[in-house]
Amino acid sequence: MxxxxxxxxxxxxxxxxxxxxxxxxxxxxYETYEVKSGDSLSKIAKRVYGNASAWKKxxxxxxxxxxxxxxxxxxxxxxxxxxx
Amino acid sequence: MxxxxxxxxPLLMLGAQGCKKEPPPPTPPPVTIATLPPTTQxxxxxxxxxxxxxxxxxxxxxxSAVDTFTPKxxxxxxxxxxxxxxxxxxxxxxxxxxxxxxxxxxxxxxxNPTGPxxxxxxxxxxxxxxxxxxxxEIFLNDAAVPAQTKTFKVG
Numbered sequence: 001m002x003x004x005x006x007x008x009x010x011x012x013x014x015x016x017x018x019x020x021x022x023x024x025x026x027x028x029x030y031e032t033y034e035v036k037s038g039d040s041l042s043k044i045a046k047r048v049y050g051n052a053s054a055w056k057k058x059x060x061x062x063x064x065x066x067x068x069x070x071x072x073x074x075x076x077x078x079x080x081x082x083x084x
Numbered sequence: 085m086x087x088x089x090x091x092x093x094p095l096l097m098l099g100a101q102g103c104k105k106e107p108p109p110p111t112p113p114p115v116t117i118a119t120l121p122p123t124t125q126x127x128x129x130x131x132x133x134x135x136x137x138x139x140x141x142x143x144x145x146x147x148s149a150v151d152t153f154t155p156k157x158x159x160x161x162x163x164x165x166x167x168x169x170x171x172x173x174x175x176x177x178x179x180x181x182x183x184x185x186x187x188x189x190x191x192x193x194x195x196n197p198t199g200p201x202x203x204x205x206x207x208x209x210x211x212x213x214x215x216x217x218x219x220x221e222i223f224l225n226d227a228a229v230p231a232q233t234k235t236f237k238v239g
Binding site for chain 1: 143144165173174175177179181184186187188189190191192193194195196197198201202203204205206207208209210211214
């Protein structure tokens, strides 16, 4: 099996980097990330921002969805704010 | 001469009456001319155009539209919107192989434009894009159906 292929024969896109911007003033940009089994906010922050301590940024952006930052579940769709 | 003057007098008086100034016509009421407001934007944001390319300019517009990319390129989608008011524009990038679809990335811009706006979304993959077919779907707000879809290839 090629390194990039998962066992369902589709490529792996976990290292994709993305961004966005707008000419509209004060536009807010965020990525939508679907929680997978084994994820934690710090792991997601490490992957997205390169800094596990930035998990608070993700938590604050999802306060309406997350009551406890230690409790996230597979399938949840989190807003990941753009890096500063 | 006296007789002539006397006979002319009534005529002169008539002429004077004929020249009597008519009272000025009443001042007409002021006419209000409806003026069209400056070109107004619709109060709802909509997507007008989506263009793909491998570079954008300072206005966030793709410099040269393409639909085939190399594995190491950053892929841009420039999305023009019209209208005003709060809106969400979401780009969902996917890899397509036959009936299977794999999500590549999903990014949202929340904006509140006061006029036409240009929005850019971009994706890159340091290890290189797998060759094949892809698509980017542009959704407005919480719509389940994309406002526009663009397909492209990496090869």
